[in-house]
Amino acid sequence: MKWLAVLSMLLLGNAQAEEVGFRYNGTQLQANLEKSDNWPAGPVVLLTHGTLAHNRMEIMSTLQELFAENGISSLAINLSLGLNGRTSAMYDCATPHVHRHEDAVKEISAWVEWLKFEDVKNIVLLGHSRGGNQTARYAANAPDKAVSRVILLAPQTWSEKYAARDYEKRYGKPLQPILDKALALVRAGKGKEMLEHVDFIYCKDTSVSAEAFVSYYRPDPDMDTPRLLASIRLPVLLFVGSEDKVVSDLEEKLAALPEKPKNLEIVVMDGADHFFRDLYAEEVVEKALEFMGK
Structure with missing residues (x-):
């Protein structure tokens, strides 16, 4: 360095x-x-x-x-x-979210x-x-x-069930369809592609890369x-x-x-x-x- x-x-x-x-x-x-x-x-x-x-x-x-x-x-x-x-x-x-x-x-x-x-x-x-x-x-x-x-x-x-419930309570929409879309992009090698007008963490109607969304929302026991x-x-x-x-x-x-x-x-x-x-x-x-x- x-x-x-x-x-x-x-x-x-x-x-x-x-x-x-x-x-x-x-x-x-x-x-x-x-x-x-x-x-x-x-x-x-x-x-x-x-x-x-x-x-x-x-x-x-x-x-x-x-x-x-x-x-x-x-x-x-x-x-x-x-x-x-x-x-x-x-x-x-x-500001667009590209962090993981x-x-x-x-x-x-x-x-x-x-x-x-x-x-x-x-x-x-x-x-x-x-x-x-x-x-x-x-x-x-x-x-x-x-x-x-x-x-x-x-x-x-963290728990997968709580994460899904909290997202829907906060934003009035299910998490899984958005996560599925982001996961599909990452698996296709398009993780840096931006998702527009997406609710993410504490930010409503923002833009976020597919890999960033996956990082914060995919099932990951180590989040606990x-x-x-x-x-x-x-x-x-x-x-x-x-x-x-x-x-x-x-x-x-x-x-x-x-x-x-x-x-x-x-x-x-x-x-x-x-x-x-x-x-x-x-x-x-x-x-x-x-x-x-x-």
Whole structure:
């Protein structure tokens, strides 16, 4: 990879906030780096945001600030979502969608390599919501040896039945005919062909490539994060919000696991919603510090 220079820097107390970036497979990736006194020795926390979101959304910014206050460096990555140099803003639904769910796993891997290039030897992964699933996917598949721990905040759950029901409830039309059309295009080698006036994730009446639609909606058990936990060999700290209305069945699915992995610690926060705001964020960081041995 060709690493590019830091774009900007400002001082925040004892921490340094830097916008950093590099080109990966022809796409400019961006992230916010908060350097504390432990840089680069670590642990350094690599944060991945949720669906169509960005690295400066409230939960990401709050966690970085709290980690910095406690002397922990962190890197909040901005998933490209198929865009070059994507800025820190929610994905504009008017922009055609060519990103795939699994692209994030490759970008997490690329940022791990970037941190190693910066001489970081102890990396803790943290993912929220869909970013939690993407983080778990990376961790379940031979992660780099520099990665020491995994923290998952309200990670995505999934079932084929729920996905179909949710799509029809949200958009008033069945998912399967659109998925069948997209699958047919992918099988014919036309995965990059655009589907117009399609409802996709949180975006109504947008355009999306066939392969992108298939990536997010095809039957894929690995979309269900609890299923991945047994494949992660690293220590895992998983947070559940009792009032989470977005990933509402996470606690139930964790309880239904055939066997709880010995490397898994589950924290259920009574009263917390999907975004662990205010005092819940402080508690998340407090538990994370204990988990990291700090």
